[in-house]
Amino acid sequence: MSLRKKPWNRVDQPVYSISSAAQGAVNMNICSYATPVSMKPKRYIVAIYKNTRTLELVEQNPEFVLQFLTRSQYPLVNLLGKKSGSKINKLKRIKEGIFYHEQFPVLENALAFVHLIVREWLDGGDHLCALCDVKSYKNLHEGPPLTLEYLKQKKIISS
Numbered sequence: 001m002s003l004r005k006k007p008w009n010r011v012d013q014p015v016y017s018i019s020s021a022a023q024g025a026v027n028m029n030i031c032s033y034a035t036p037v038s039m040k041p042k043r044y045i046v047a048i049y050k051n052t053r054t055l056e057l058v059e060q061n062p063e064f065v066l067q068f069l070t071r072s073q074y075p076l077v078n079l080l081g082k083k084s085g086s087k088i089n090k091l092k093r094i095k096e097g098i099f100y101h102e103q104f105p106v107l108e109n110a111l112a113f114v115h116l117i118v119r120e121w122l123d124g125g126d127h128l129c130a131l132c133d134v135k136s137y138k139n140l141h142e143g144p145p146l147t148l149e150y151l152k153q154k155k156i157i158s159s
Contacts, residue, residue, distance in 0.1 A: 015146040017067040017080055017110070018048065021103040022060035028090055028105065029054045030081030032148060033127060034066060042134040044116055047127035053085030055128060062118035063135065065104040068111040069146035076107075077156050101138075112139045 002010050016031045033047035046066060048055045058064050069076070079093055091098065097108035106113050116132035123129075151157045 012147045012149040015069055015077070015148060015151065017069055017076070017107065018046070018054050018058075019065040019067060019104045019106060019113075020054045020057035020061070021064075021105075022057040025057060026091060026103070026105050027053045027057055027085035028067075028080050028094075028107075029085065030077055031066070033124075033129075037131070043119075044114065044132045044134065045122075045129050046116065046132060047124050047129045049127050056086075058118065058130065062130075064116055064118075065101060065106055066114045066116055067107055068113065069107075070109060070111050070141065070143040071146050071150055072143070073107065073109060073146055074151060074154050074156060077151060101136075109141065111141050111143055111145060112137065 013032050016034050017028050018031045019028050020026065029052065031046060031048070035045055037043050037045050044066065048058060076094070079090055083090060091105055098105045099108055100106065101113065101115060104115070114137040115135040117135050118130045118132050120131045121128050122131065148157065
């Protein structure tokens with residue numbers, strides 16, 4: 001019953017991947033705290049978990065690619081979201097195709113991506129929130145988006 005859920009868990013949320021790069025190093029992770037916040041100029045706020053390789057790279061190079069994942073990419077969550085980029089090279093373990101947008105690796109099967117540039121940081125508790133301008137974007141494929149509810153159905157995350 002949805003009344004038992006916390007209010008922020010009642011509405012399904014999309015699941016993204018952040019692709020970060022700095023000084024020849026690259027990383028990808030899972031992100032579910034991202035939202036557009038302005039139409040003109042187009043801006044997003046993206047929360048990046050503290051003490052992660054992704055945050056380290058974005059702090060070195062204040063831009064990144066936000067990838068819109070599709071349902072078929074749900075197996076990537078175990079690698080990109082449950083493993084540390086400080087301990088393993090995640091890109092070497094990805095089994096699907098990757099292409100590069102500027103210096104950022106992008107999953108070929110993603111629905112779309114948005115190239116973001118960080119304007120400001122806000123401390124969000126266990127995450128740092130980046131207010132970003134959209135530099136560019138590209139739609140890649142049609143398909144259903146990956147969501148938190150779908151990850152629950154696949155037993156990748158718990159309720």
